[in-house]
Amino acid sequence: MHDKEIEGKMEKLPEDLRREVxxxxxxxxxxxxxxxNSRGKxxxxWEGGLSEIREEFTSVELQHKALEWR
Structure with a gap:
């Protein structure tokens, strides 16, 4: 897109400033x-975050509890 513009400006810079750019x-x-890379993915x-209470509650019970908290 701006390749030629960038290239032209880079050519005008001294070598030490080119390295800085x-x-x-x-x-x-x-x-x-x-x-x-992370957008849209x-x-x-969080997976497994509630595994310690797996035996205590079913997923449906947790859904109901979450609705109560809202």
Whole structure:
């Protein structure tokens, strides 16, 4: 999209500033890398969170209890 514009501006910079720009680009890539990959995907990191009460309640009983708490 802006490749030629970026390339033209990079050519005008001295070598030490070009390295700084590249470092900043690497920083941005690492900072925002996980955002695109995680969008739209549901995580099941909560799975098994209530396993210790499995023998005490059924899933239906837990659903009713959750409705009471709302």
């Amino acid at each position: 590249l470092d900043y680009v690497d920083f941005l890539l690492s900072k925002y890398q996980g955002r695109e 549901f995580k099941f990191d």
